Amino acid sequence: MPEATAVINLDIPGPTISRHLYGHFAEHLGRCIYGGFWVGEDSPLPNEGGIRLDVVEALRALDIPNLRWPGGCFADEYHWQDGVGPRETRPRMVNTHWGNVEENNHFGTHEFMALCELLGAEPYINGNVGSGTVREMSEWVEYLTRDGDSPMVRLRKANGREEPWRVKYWGIGNETWGCGGNMRAEYSADLARQYATYCRDHGDNKLYRIASGASDDDYKWTETLMQQISCFGCEATPKNFFQGLSVHHYTLSGPWEAKGSATAFGTDDYYRTMLSAKDIDRILTGHSTVMDLYDRGRTVGLVLDEWGTWWDVEPGTNPGFLYQQNTLRDALVASTHFDIFHKHAARLHMANIAQTVNVLQAMVLTDPDTDALVLTPTYHVFEMNKGHHDATSLAVHLRTDNARRRVGDADLDTVSASASVKDGTVLISLTNLDAEEPVDLTLDLRGATIGEPEARLLTADRIPAHNTPQAPAAVAPRAFDGVKSTGQGLALTLPPHSFLTVRAPLA
Structure with missing residues (x-):
């Protein structure tokens, strides 16, 4: 993986x-x-x-x-x-x-x-x-x-x-x-x-x-x-x-x-x-x-x-x-x-x-x-x-290791991330662009500690999935309980073709 x-x-x-x-x-x-x-x-x-x-x-x-x-x-x-x-x-x-x-x-x-x-x-x-x-x-x-x-x-x-x-x-x-x-x-x-x-x-x-x-x-x-x-x-x-x-x-x-x-x-x-x-x-x-x-x-x-x-x-x-x-x-x-x-x-x-x-x-x-x-x-x-x-951005230093795909003559890093802090709350946005493979993701959080995280996931069984009047929630966010606290921060497995947000208070 x-x-x-x-x-x-x-x-x-x-x-x-x-x-x-x-x-x-x-x-x-x-x-x-x-x-x-x-x-x-x-x-x-x-x-x-x-x-x-x-x-x-x-x-x-x-x-x-x-x-x-x-x-x-x-x-x-x-x-x-x-x-x-x-x-x-x-x-x-x-x-x-x-x-x-x-x-x-x-x-x-x-x-x-x-x-x-x-x-x-x-x-x-x-x-x-x-x-x-x-x-x-x-x-x-x-x-x-x-x-x-x-x-x-x-x-x-x-x-x-x-x-x-x-x-x-x-x-x-x-x-x-x-x-x-x-x-x-x-x-x-x-x-x-x-x-x-x-x-x-x-x-x-x-x-x-x-x-x-x-x-x-x-x-x-x-x-x-x-x-x-x-x-x-x-x-x-x-x-x-x-x-x-x-x-x-x-x-x-x-x-x-x-x-x-x-x-x-x-x-x-x-x-x-x-x-x-x-x-x-x-x-x-x-x-x-x-x-x-x-x-x-x-x-x-x-x-x-x-x-x-x-x-x-x-x-x-x-x-x-x-x-x-x-x-x-x-x-x-x-x-x-x-x-x-x-x-x-x-x-x-x-x-x-x-x-x-x-x-x-x-x-x-x-x-x-x-x-x-x-x-x-x-x-x-x-x-x-x-x-x-209007939040304060936090730099994200991303090491993707083997999380990439060859597309034509270019490499596509399949993990994307950004983070910010506002009103004592940290928000981390994570995307896995890989169409088929999940990714084991470690969030190495430094300089402060955080409280209990809450996460939401947006994905679907198929990438072409879309919402219609007959199926208005085919692609809709849901709670995600796969974020685990570690000694250094957080760890999770991000599903393929998915977008995840993690919100946590600064302790």
């Missing part, structure tokens, strides 16, 4: 794991907004102002920290003033990116802000650079966040909202290298400076402006952006036009043109997927290294505001709606990602899974025929890891 040891120094604190690493993303795409979050006030489903309440309840259980909207590619064809005012008079539009369907703009700025209030989440609004104007984005910031009197304040009040909202996070365009305008890095960087200049701080609402950044490992794009706000070798950043820059990376098991099925896959596909998932460590390291050259004080955050698995759509569904099932494989991609995010907590400020409802690696699936709501395996990883939100 493979063996591994994780050494964790409980008395050596690392950087804080921002709760925003557990952020979410809701685009006007398929049934994410319409049929997911938004059902309309006339719906027989329980709703508040048209917002579906069972979806809200499920997400509130995750302590969802932020929600990115309205895109994605959709953001750069969305004009916000079409989505305010009386719904019956709002102009309709065509969503040319996703299915070429017509939208009635019934879900707009006020509805999104109401959704964030119901969720208890911070809004992250992505502005339109690709087909919009500087004035348009500047006025959106004013409409939402300014108090007193101004043209946009008067418009907001006429639309029923007296007090301004607090909106910290603003995206300056999306994927300007692709669907957001097919720009060169230099041109996009100039626009980011320009738009950021006119996205004003109104009153005590301080913006965190996020420039549209790189795809995957395009480190040159990141360097071009960093050159706009700093100078090589400077001790301090002269002027931060933006406070964060984005990067996007999706996990695949093969080429983009042949993504494969979400549920019908073999062991080789599974291992290729896990190798792809772990590549996010290399990508974040590369972007962080470039940023460190220009920003020694780490005043600019790296924002991975699109990540997750991307498979072929489910048979019989609209190809433009990106609806896919969500299996145990997806959950293990998520658990592995979070371990890597925690490792990069000093630079990584936010991450947003794509997407929250009914699209790509979703938390929640809603059945259009029965209105049933299903929690996906990925949802459970987010829930089991809640204790890491």
